[in-house]
Amino acid sequence: MIIRTKAYPRAGLVGNPSDGYFGKTISFVFRNFCAEVVLYETPELEILPSYKDHSRFAGISDLVRDVRLHGYYGGIRLLKATVKKFYDYCRENYIDLHKKNFTIRYSSNIPHGVGLAGSSAIITACLRALMAFYGVSIARYIQANLILSAEMDELRIAAGLQDRVIQVYEGLVYMDFSKELMARQGYGNYESLEPGLLPKLYIAYQADLSEPTEVFHNNIRDRFESGDRNVVSAMRYWAGLTDKVKRSLLNMQLDNIGDLLNANFDRRRKIYRLSEDNIIMVETARRLGASAKFTGSGGAIVGTYENEQMFKQLRNKLGELNIKVLKPKIAETKGKAGI
Secondary structure (H helix, E strand, O other): OEEEEEEOOEEEEEOOOHHHHOOEEEEEEEOOOOEEEEEEEEOOOEEOOOHHHOOOOOOHHHHHHHHHHHOOOOOHHHHHHHHHHHHHHHHHOOOOOOOOEEEEEEEEOOOOOOOOOHHHHHHHHHHHHHHHHHOOOOOHHHHHHHHHHHHHHHOOOOOOHHHHHHHHHOOEEEEEOOHHHHHHHOOOEEEEEOHHHOOOEEEEEOHHHOOOHHHHOOOHHHHHHOOOHHHHHHHHHHHHHHHHHHHHHHOOOOOOHHHHHHHHHHHHHHHOOOOHHHHHHHHHHHHOOOOOEEOOOOOEEEEEOOOHHHHHHHHHHHHOOOOEEEOOOEOOOOOOOOO
């Protein structure tokens, strides 16, 4: 039996990056790209490399470019960390696993390093494959926590729960990560929203802007934990914007959502060090009348547009900057959020 599982990129619609700071966010996944994991039974356990894990290069400049895009370790480390966390979880919860072995490999066409959560998509797909192979059922909120732990605890990758929650639940989800909730239950409150409520959205990205999350998040964590007034205030501000967007969606008041997304980015710009290329991408979209903010850690943006003429202008103008523009195919939610 061959098991094939997929997970999709996500876009933080509003609220990010407050998810790792007891804030609130709304995110969605879209099916324009995917990470896929293939797993099948074999005599020995083997993890096969992907093209991102190769070690042969045309020259030294090719090696340097590969490291800038994919880092030093490729994606095999993601699979290893996921297998370990899955095994640990099963042992801690007295879940017996059969003794069969497997071979596993991954592939992904999610643009790398531009804030679309490509790494956590690989881990999500891997966890789904392991659950299917061993016949283990894990509540979705626990899956999200395991995926986060694989990245943060095993691989020391700076991350928050938002990406993992939306990639597990799929669709469009409102998330509340308040400190009280996280302390009491170990996860947030997750509420599925109807994707049909959304206004016209576009996503734009440029691979040349690849900026790993670990670099982008610079010293915000330290400033937050030390009580920096500007950072703490920003996290609360983004949480408030999230509630405003949620109310606007539920009340079908779509005209003000673009302004709220712009406000999300404007506040971010005040406390983060942003690259000039990222700023140019946002400002170019805004000059055309669209709204724009980061989907995640930078390198890709999401925003609203009014009509097809504006979308064509976005595609043309941003295309001149080697930036690709698409309409996200938003995946449906896997059941109701919460468990």
